[in-house]
Amino acid sequence: MLYHLYELNQAALHPARAAAEAYRMMWRNPLNPASHTVVGRGAAAALELFERSTRRYRKPEWDIDTVTAHGMTAAVKPVTVLAKPFCNLVHFQRELPNAVQKKDPKVLLVAPMAGHFATLLRGTVRDLLPDHDVYVTEWIDARFVPRSAGPFDLDTYIDYIIEFLQGFGGNVHVMAVCQPTVPVFAAVSLMEARRDPNVPRSMVLMAGPIDARKSPTAVNKYATGKPLSWFRQNVITQVPWPYPGHMRLVYPGFLQLSGFMGMNLERHVTAHRDLFHNLIQGDGDSAAKHREFYDEFLAVMDLSAEYYLQTIETVFMEHKLPKGEMHHHGELVDPSKIKRVPLMTVEGYKDDITGIGQTEAALELCTGLPDSMKAHHLQEGVGHYGVFNGSRFRNEILPKVRKFMRAHQGQGSLLKRVLQRVA
Structure with missing residues (x-):
C-alpha cells in the first residue's frame, strides 16, 4: 500500500x-x-x-565518451557483455590498438547495490580507464525485474560474482566499493575453498562493512536498533502495476x-x-x-526484499562473516582459505558510513594469506565517497591501488599453472 x-x-x-x-x-x-x-x-x-x-530521478547515463590513455585520445563505449535478470556486466571498450590494451590489467569494478545506480562510480571508472581495462556490474532496479525471474538474495549475489570472475578465467583484478565488499570477499573465499583456478589476480576492498562491529556508525546503529521483523513489516512493500516487477517484494x-x-x-x-x-x-x-x-x-x-533483509541480518545484526558463521547455500564461507589472492583494503579517515577498521578486518580474517600479499591504506581527509571518487582518490588512493594491482599482475597466471601441474 x-x-x-x-x-x-x-x-x-x-x-x-x-x-x-x-x-x-x-x-x-x-x-x-x-x-x-x-x-x-x-x-x-x-x-x-x-x-x-x-x-x-531516472537512472543517469555514464557520459564517458573519451579517455586519454598511453598518449592517445580514444573513444569509449559501454557495452553489455553479459546480461542477467538482476545485473548487466558492462565493459567500457576503449578504441585503442590491441597491443596497447593487452598491457593494461583487467579490472572488475563491483558497484554497490545499496540504493544508488552503478553510475555513482562514474568518477571511479573515468579515473581507472587510462591505465585499466574496466568492467562494471550494473545492477538493475528490482521494480523492472519480472517475478518470473525468481528471487534475488545475498546468496544469489555471491553466485553472480563467482560467475563473473570465472568468466575472466583468472585474468582480472576485482575491486569492490562499499556494500559489495562482503559478497566479493565471500565469493573469493568460496572459490579458494573449492580450489577454483579462476580466482582473481588480486582483490581490493574499499570502505565496506566486513566487520560492522568496529567503529559503528549511525548506519550500523540504525540497522541494529530494531528487530528484523520491524524491517520486514515497515519498509518492505510490493511493486505496483504497471511496472514489470509488479507484486515483487522490495525495499523501495x-x-x-x-x-x-x-x-x-x-x-x-x-x-x-x-x-x-x-x-x-x-x-x-x-x-x-x-x-x-x-x-x-x-x-x-528498488532492492529485492530477500537481498535487503538477508544483508541486514547477516552483515549488520549477526556479523556472521567475521564470526565465522556465514554460509552460502549451506557451505561455510571461510576467509582463511584465501591463499592465492593478494588483498588490499582502503578506508577513509572521515567515513561516517563505514567506520575505521570495518574493511581492514578482512586482512585479519585472511589468516592463510602471507603478509607480503596484504596491504592497507587509510586515507586522511576523506569521507565515504572520497574513498572512491574525487581528487584524493585520483591523486593519492588510486596510485597505490594501481601499484598493488601491477605488482600482482602475474600472480593469477602463475598460480593457475601451479594448480594445473598439481592436478
Whole structure:
C-alpha cells in the first residue's frame, strides 16, 4: 500500500511539475524583459526548485565518451557483455590498438547495490580507464525485474560474482566499493575453498562493512536498533502495476533516499538554498555542479526484499562473516582459505558510513594469506565517497591501488599453472 500511495502522489504532482517547468521556461526566456530582473530570476529559481524537489530521478547515463590513455585520445563505449535478470556486466571498450590494451590489467569494478545506480562510480571508472581495462556490474532496479525471474538474495549475489570472475578465467583484478565488499570477499573465499583456478589476480576492498562491529556508525546503529521483523513489516512493500516487477517484494528506493537525506538533512537544505541564490545571481557554474551531483544522488533504485533483509541480518545484526558463521547455500564461507589472492583494503579517515577498521578486518580474517600479499591504506581527509571518487582518490588512493594491482599482475597466471601441474 505504501508504494501505491507514493505512485499516487507522483501522479497527482505531475500536472504541477509540468506547469512549473513551462512557467520556468517563460521566466528564463531572454525575449521576456522580466527574465533580466531579480523578480524574474527569482521566479524561475523557485519554479526549478519545486520541479527538482518533486521529480522522480531516472537512472543517469555514464557520459564517458573519451579517455586519454598511453598518449592517445580514444573513444569509449559501454557495452553489455553479459546480461542477467538482476545485473548487466558492462565493459567500457576503449578504441585503442590491441597491443596497447593487452598491457593494461583487467579490472572488475563491483558497484554497490545499496540504493544508488552503478553510475555513482562514474568518477571511479573515468579515473581507472587510462591505465585499466574496466568492467562494471550494473545492477538493475528490482521494480523492472519480472517475478518470473525468481528471487534475488545475498546468496544469489555471491553466485553472480563467482560467475563473473570465472568468466575472466583468472585474468582480472576485482575491486569492490562499499556494500559489495562482503559478497566479493565471500565469493573469493568460496572459490579458494573449492580450489577454483579462476580466482582473481588480486582483490581490493574499499570502505565496506566486513566487520560492522568496529567503529559503528549511525548506519550500523540504525540497522541494529530494531528487530528484523520491524524491517520486514515497515519498509518492505510490493511493486505496483504497471511496472514489470509488479507484486515483487522490495525495499523501495524512495525510502532509501529518505534515509540518505535524513542523515545529513541540514547539509542538503543548505545546498538547495545555495542553488536558489546561485540561480538568482546567475552563477551558472555553481548551479550546474549542484544539478550534476543531485541528479546522481537523488536517482535511486528498488532492492529485492530477500537481498535487503538477508544483508541486514547477516552483515549488520549477526556479523556472521567475521564470526565465522556465514554460509552460502549451506557451505561455510571461510576467509582463511584465501591463499592465492593478494588483498588490499582502503578506508577513509572521515567515513561516517563505514567506520575505521570495518574493511581492514578482512586482512585479519585472511589468516592463510602471507603478509607480503596484504596491504592497507587509510586515507586522511576523506569521507565515504572520497574513498572512491574525487581528487584524493585520483591523486593519492588510486596510485597505490594501481601499484598493488601491477605488482600482482602475474600472480593469477602463475598460480593457475601451479594448480594445473598439481592436478
